[in-house]
Amino acid sequence: MTVLVTGGAGYIGSHMVLALRDQGETVVVLDNLSTGQRRLVPAEVNLVVGDVGDRALVADVIARHGIDAIIHFAGSIVVPDSVTDPLGYYHNNTVKSHALIQSAVAAGVPHFIFSSTAAVYGNPGNEPVSEDAATVPVSPYGSSKLMTEWMLRDTSAAHDFRSVALRYFNVAGADPQGRSGQATPRATHLIKVACETALGKRPHMEIFGTDYPTPDGTCLRDYIHVSDLARAHAAALAYLRAGGEAIVLNCGYSKGYSVLEVVDTVKRVSGRDFEVRLSPRRPGDPAAIVAASERIRATLGWQPELDDLEAIVRHALAWEQSLPAA
Numbered sequence: 001m002t003v004l005v006t007g008g009a010g011y012i013g014s015h016m017v018l019a020l021r022d023q024g025e026t027v028v029v030l031d032n033l034s035t036g037q038r039r040l041v042p043a044e045v046n047l048v049v050g051d052v053g054d055r056a057l058v059a060d061v062i063a064r065h066g067i068d069a070i071i072h073f074a075g076s077i078v079v080p081d082s083v084t085d086p087l088g089y090y091h092n093n094t095v096k097s098h099a100l101i102q103s104a105v106a107a108g109v110p111h112f113i114f115s116s117t118a119a120v121y122g123n124p125g126n127e128p129v130s131e132d133a134a135t136v137p138v139s140p141y142g143s144s145k146l147m148t149e150w151m152l153r154d155t156s157a158a159h160d161f162r163s164v165a166l167r168y169f170n171v172a173g174a175d176p177q178g179r180s181g182q183a184t185p186r187a188t189h190l191i192k193v194a195c196e197t198a199l200g201k202r203p204h205m206e207i208f209g210t211d212y213p214t215p216d217g218t219c220l221r222d223y224i225h226v227s228d229l230a231r232a233h234a235a236a237l238a239y240l241r242a243g244g245e246a247i248v249l250n251c252g253y254s255k256g257y258s259v260l261e262v263v264d265t266v267k268r269v270s271g272r273d274f275e276v277r278l279s280p281r282r283p284g285d286p287a288a289i290v291a292a293s294e295r296i297r298a299t300l301g302w303q304p305e306l307d308d309l310e311a312i313v314r315h316a317l318a319w320e321q322s323l324p325a326a
Contacts, residue, residue: 001068002065003026003028003068003069003070003071005027006029006031006070006072006100007030007052007072008027008029008030008041008045008073009029009036010036010073010074010184011183011184012115012230013073014036015175015229016071016073016230016233016234017042017045018042018175018179018230019233019234020234021042021044028046028047028067030048030050030057030074031047031048032051032052032074033049040183052074053096054099059106059107062104067107070109074096075093076089077117077141078141079142080282080283082141082284083139083140085140089144090143090147093141097148098148098151101155104161105155108160109161111163111240112161112163114148114164114166116145116146116166117141117142117167117168118168119138120135120137120142120167121137121142121167122136123287124286127220127288127289129291131249139284141284153246156246162244162245164240164247165247165248167251169250169291170190170221171229172223172224172225172312173226173313173315174315174319175227175315176306180319181320182316183323190221190263191262191313191316193205194263195313196320197274197275197276199270199272204274204277205263205275205276205277206276206277207259207279208281208282209281212281212288213288215258216258218258218260219285220256220257220258220289221262222291223262224304225304228307232300232302235301247299249296249299250292250293251296253291253307254290254291254293257309268310269310269313269314
């Protein structure tokens with residue numbers, strides 16, 4: 001049995017590849033390298049450079065490698081960019097996912113795990129937010145992911161095809177062994193940006209919005225370590241192979257931290273002060289969103305191992321120190 005990881009040369013996808021290889025799985029990566037990096041794919045893993053929307057290529061990969069499961073990470077992820085380029089996001093995240101799902105069904109691939117997002121909830125107002133909460137995305141990014149969830153739900157009902165959609169909250173950190181981390185140029189992830197600033201790779205960083213209805217006025221988020229997230233996907237794969245039904249699950253720790261709390265943690269862990277500038281809100285950012293995580297723990301038996309903001313920051317800093325200055 002072989003697992004196809006789309007976007008496996010990217011941040012989260014590369015950690016998924018490591019987790020699968022650590023379990024002894026055979027893995028093939030499909031990535032167009034538009035944001036992913038070849039060096040993040042282990043040398044022993046087959047990397048196919050191409051697009052998930054290329055149905056002929058995907059069909060060939062599935063047939064040649066005997067793919068029995070697809071874990072789909074490939075897509076665009078920057079919320080403000082989705083507001084200015086909605087059609088680009090619908091094309092990359094929804095239309096191409098449609099093509100990939102269609103290819104999986106045509107080839108008889110029975111198991112599919114989808115990289116979804118807490119952005120499908122929009123600005124829920126109630127914390128923590130459960131999987132049963134209303135899905136009212138406030139950005140095209142969230143909408144593009146929700147539409148793919150709908151396709152998976154309906155495809156699972158119509159075919160011998162079962163899926164798990166994992167709604168990520170804020171993913172951060174790096175592989176504790178230093179094998180991978182966030183390496184995308186001009187990344188917008190808060191902890192990545194704060195670590196770059198602490199190490200002098202940026203002259204300053206910005207906090208977008210200080211007037212939200214939160215305890216300190218900055219956005220509140222649930223930060224999950226990328227290695228714990230990869231383990232959640234591995235647990236989802238085991239669940240599907242054991243006959244589990246199609247399901248949607250949150251991936252978070254049920255614990256929220258504000259932007260200011262995160263910045264203070266980076267300063268404390270790094271031992272460095274740095275300039276922080278206060279800026280207006282960005283479009284598409286909800287005030288607060290924290291996961292209800294009981295369902296994923298009960299359904300998949302998932303237990304996080306790195307549920308600690310300081311550990312997340314420490315691993316992110318170590319990875320950042322290993323990278324050359326831009």
